Amino acid sequence: MNVITIGSCLSDMTANRAVIRFGGKRLGNVVHHRSDQFYHYYVKADKKQIPRKCIEQSLNPIEINSDDPNYVSFEAMLNNQYEGIGQHRTVEKYDFFDVLQNEKVDVFILDNYVDMSGRLSYPKFEEYSESPVFLRKNDFENYDDFFTLGDKISLENSAFYFREIITFLKATQPTASIYFIHYPYNTYEKNPKRQERAKEFEALFKSNEATIIPAPFIKKQFQLENDPAHFHDSIYVALAGFIHFHYEIHSHQAEVQQLLKLGKKFNGPEDYFPIPEIAFNADDSWTAAIKIYEFENDQLFNFFFGQRGTRNKSIVRRKNRLEFRADDDQYVGSVEFLTKTLNEVVVVYDEGKFIFYNNGKSSDVIEHPTSAVFDAIGSGYNGKQHEQPCLIETAAIWKKALIPEEVAHCFDKSLMEKDNDLVGYWELGKEADFDEGKKDDT
Known part of the structure; x- marks a missing residue:
């Protein structure tokens, strides 16, 4: 199956396991985008992005030497937001919307990690004051001179934007199957507010156009020490297996429904x-x-x-x-x-x-x-x-x-x-x- 992911490492690593084990192709991976950011820049297209050069010419990055395998550099974060709006596993450069228009996508995998915790940075440049970008405040010496850190997105807005994004994907690729994974939250034992926020969103968010996967409960033996956001490989394999076999069973139904309309x-x-x-x-x-x-x-x-x-x-x-x-x-x-x-x-x-x-x-x-x-x-x-x-x-x-x-x-x-x-x-x-x-x- 041809797969596109929109979300975080959860969608990305799940799709990667699915392709490795069951065959298929990664067509795109959109990361470091909150749902409102993605919606206003690409779905409704009613806001313009701040040019990348404005960010790079203004901010003074702090040199960070991290041995964390999941660490993402400032440059990579901007690449994910400006170069084809996401990482691609097989080619150096691509355009997400060119892929949407010219390739057959079988499966979209989405998750809500960024919406649960992400805070966007709003430029102090007057022309781009409503053009938020995903940055880490502590990565820069002079962040406060040029940006203001916004609030977390409300749960109601997050649910609205995800529904709009799913509707957009379905309109562009009518026969594709869409899977939305609620990010696991039981691993955040030291952050009860995060757990409560995730539970409330899980109860709030509904979609008739996507298969909703409840937040998996990660048992202790599958958790990673001091890393509540990443899990043992078997978790991603299990999610990949569910999506693959669910798709194999149900995908032809969407194709028949589409043909009944058009054929x-x-x-x-x-x-x-x-x-x-x-x-x-x-x-x-x-x-x-x-x-x-x-x-x-x-x-x-x-x-x-x-x-x-x-x-x-x-x-x-x-x-x-x-x-x-x-x-x-x-x-x-x-x-x-x-x-x-x-x-x-x-x-x-x-x-x-x-x-x-x-x-x-x-x-x-x-x-x-x-x-x-x-x-x-x-x-x-x-x-x-x-x-x-x-x-x-x-x-x-x-x-x-x-x-x-x-x-x-x-x-x-x-x-x-x-x-x-x-x-x-x-x-x-x-x-x-x-x-x-x-x-x-x-």
């Missing part, structure tokens, strides 16, 4: 979507893409994009593999295709050579010259059998072989509309979107 349900062989015939010879090049969710069934085949009324020249699912049935009656393939999963299928044909793509995985190059005809979505074979119940949102055809970089973004409609080689595009939840006026005469 069309095909119930069987007689339920299909006709399109203007698009034909290719064996020495042509073409690409076909389709976003499809097939309901669970025990049938060997599903013919879902190609020529209706013939068992040839169609993209099919055979067993659990994606294939193309060629004009010589041979099955060509393949790459994994599963029921009960949203499949983003792309078949690239280049003058006799196939490559099959599905959900980021690809086949080897397979040489098998064949003609191809597309005149129906949701149907193939003989139009009387082998078409299984499924949901289809989008389908498209190009008169060229897309390269891998193009395949990675071929379901982005904004890019499709700029592509002169696109000869057919349909959003099946809406009326037919085939505009012959702006395509060629294929």
Whole structure:
């Protein structure tokens, strides 16, 4: 699963354990942002940040030599707030919002550590007096000359901003699962006010768009001495395991709900979507893409994009593999295709050579010259059998072989509309979107 975290080391370390143990990819990690700070700078975008150079040119940092493995330097704190708004595990520089717009995020993990204890610094520069930044007052010789330390955020405001952030994430990535972890507080035995504040927030905060994970109770054997904010590795592993398996069980439900809103349900062989015939010879090049969710069934085949009324020249699912049935009656393939999963299928044909793509995985190059005809979505074979119940949102055809970089973004409609080689595009939840006026005469 592709994961983004927003919060503290709790979200970060939980996601790290999940990816290491269960596979996946870290797409971003936003840290050193309180919920109101994140909301006003990026969600509502109604406040401007103080430029980083104003901070660096004004403050005189105190040199600190710390052997604490969790210590974060002044420079790193600013990096986390100004360079792509967060750390990234795999590349040096990235942009959080570019990732949100151009990558498929499966899981967001949030926690409330910063909101429970964080106090923002408000600049004394008049132009940026409402532009708080996350700093540690005692890190600087002259902090009071340029900044004022604000109060902790109220619990009501914290709950409001987290709900708004979750709504924003869900609107940007509708099929993603969002997990909110209440930060453990029983380890703060010497800080009863912190414990009471956390308990009150836990009782107050509700969200219909996120899975709320109650604050874990950390037993003594899993606590770290003199460090109430960090725990034994097994705590992060346990949280990672819960999130992974919860996601595996429930994630497809969100995908189906989204497809029901945007796509069309095909119930069987007689339920299909006709399109203007698009034909290719064996020495042509073409690409076909389709976003499809097939309901669970025990049938060997599903013919879902190609020529209706013939068992040839169609993209099919055979067993659990994606294939193309060629004009010589041979099955060509393949790459994994599963029921009960949203499949983003792309078949690239280049003058006799196939490559099959599905959900980021690809086949080897397979040489098998064949003609191809597309005149129906949701149907193939003989139009009387082998078409299984499924949901289809989008389908498209190009008169060229897309390269891998193009395949990675071929379901982005904004890019499709700029592509002169696109000869057919349909959003099946809406009326037919085939505009012959702006395509060629294929």
